Amino acid sequence: MKKADIFDFFSRLAEANPAPVTELEYGNxxxxxxxxxxxxxxxxxxxxxxxxxxxxxxxxxxxxxxxxxxxxxxxxxxxxxxxxxxxxxxxxxxxxxxxxxxxxxxxxxxxxxxxxxxxxxxxxxxxxAFGQETFAVDTHIFRVGNRTGLAPGKTVLAVEQQLDKKVPGPFRRDAHHWLILHGRYVCKARKPECWRCIVADLCRFKPKTPAPKIATAKAA
Missing domain, CATH: 1.10.340.30 (Hypothetical protein; domain 2)
Incomplete structure (x- = not known):
């Protein structure tokens, strides 16, 4: 993914979810x-x-x-x-x-x-917890990084290093939250929902998954 596309990629994710947080519940x-x-x-x-x-x-x-x-x-x-x-x-x-x-x-x-x-x-x-600019690569981020072309790598560490190198300054703190949520709810493992993906045009994955066909009721 090109540098300009990466900035656009995170800009769109940030606009859709300005303050992403972990879905784990905790108090301290x-x-x-x-x-x-x-x-x-x-x-x-x-x-x-x-x-x-x-x-x-x-x-x-x-x-x-x-x-x-x-x-x-x-x-x-x-x-x-x-x-x-x-x-x-x-x-x-x-x-x-x-x-x-x-x-x-x-x-x-x-x-x-x-x-x-x-x-x-x-x-x-x-x-x-402490606001440091790190990239926690789980299975979702590993998949999204490779599938989209954002941060390709054969290992979790390689993907983390690619993200550290490529993610622009304004997005570094929240990048892994956006990527986890995107992988969990849109860029799913078995069948990515490309038809409703806000960064689909920037993604290198082909072929894009089409929208599911709406079943029509049979005539009586």
Whole structure:
């Protein structure tokens, strides 16, 4: 995708959704970290259902440690891989209490040293909680980056590096939110809804998916 087209691409997404936010529900940076950690291989909807009651009870790492692994499992047992995730969340909470005064560090590399926290999770946290210009590449962004020609790459890291290189200044902070939402609701995996896509003319994907035919009622 050409430089001018990339600017137009994000301009349109920004005009349609001027203030994009994550669909995960949270009240502070620690709860965001927990929610994103739980969201691996799970939907935001499923995570939110599990964390609503949890986050009414737990707002800090110390409260999570006090809840304990079994107590946490009781809240998140509807989420895939909940046993491993519970162990990781308790582990990272213990480290935050012990080494960081109960605060979530604002440094991506430091975050990735915590149990269960990979680069994508760390990128989400430092971007959403602390306003840093990072690009958290999930399956939606990986697909959109490659399909549209915006940020082609064979690996998640390659797509992230392309985005970091190509996304213009005004759009850098919110870019990954726009791309996730676009991939989730328009540029879908199995059948992209090109007929209602506001950036379809800038996209390199061919052939474009046509609008579904409207069924007509049979004559009586």
């Amino acid at each position: 940076p620690y709860q965001l970290l927990v929610a994103v950690t739980l969201s691996a291989q799970a939907t935001d909807v499923g995570v939110n259902k599990a964390t609503r009651a949890l986050f009414r009870e737990v707002e800090t790492p110390q409260q999570m440690v006090d809840l304990g692994e079994e107590g946490l499992k009781a809240h998140i047992k509807t989420i895939g891989l909940f046993n491993t995730k519970a162990k990781n969340v308790i582990g990272l909470s213990e480290i935050l209490v012990r080494d960081f005064g109960g605060e979530v560090p604002e440094d991506r590399d430091t975050l990735t040293t915590l149990p269960g926290v990979g680069r994508k999770t760390a990128n989400v946290v430092v971007n959403t």
